[in-house]
Amino acid sequence: MRIKELAERTGVSARLLRYYEQQGLIEPRREENGYRSYEEPQVERVQQIRSLLDAGLTTEIIRAVLPCLAEAANSCYPAPDFVDRVRQERARMAERLDGLQKNLQAIDDYLDAVVGER
Known part of the structure; x- marks a missing residue:
């Protein structure tokens, strides 16, 4: 899906999605024409990022914790x-x-x- 669709599905502006990318929180695939392309799991990831930001975590902490949340039992x-x-x-x-x-x-x-x- 393109950035506009991800923005619509998550309620997060395209501008914020680009910011999340700059912060290393999401990683879109780039098409040949340079357009960003997002996979379905990115919807849940963006929602998780929003929830963590709303809880008061910084993007720095989120960037470090996000990969570990799915594998919390592995203590990474x-x-x-x-x-x-x-x-x-x-x-x-x-x-x-x-x-x-x-x-x-x-x-x-x-x-x-x-x-x-x-």
């Missing part, structure tokens, strides 16, 4: 410093998640009090 994380960094990011994400869950509960409590339903 190379350096102890990197593992520590990923642990720190995970702890930060868990903190954010806890805050979001508390906010969600507060909103649910408000809706229950105001309208008796969610």
Whole structure:
């Protein structure tokens, strides 16, 4: 598929897709005319990248972690410093998640009090 179709299917602009390519997060195949061509698995990969970015990870960390996510059981994380960094990011994400869950509960409590339903 071409970049426009990938953009439409993932909800990510073509500009961002080119940025992901520059950052080494996705790797399109180049056709003879120079056009980018993406395989079906790239749809899920772009969605995974978006999710990790939304969680607050940097593209640098995502670039290092992404190849390992599919093989997490094989522990392909190379350096102890990197593992520590990923642990720190995970702890930060868990903190954010806890805050979001508390906010969600507060909103649910408000809706229950105001309208008796969610």
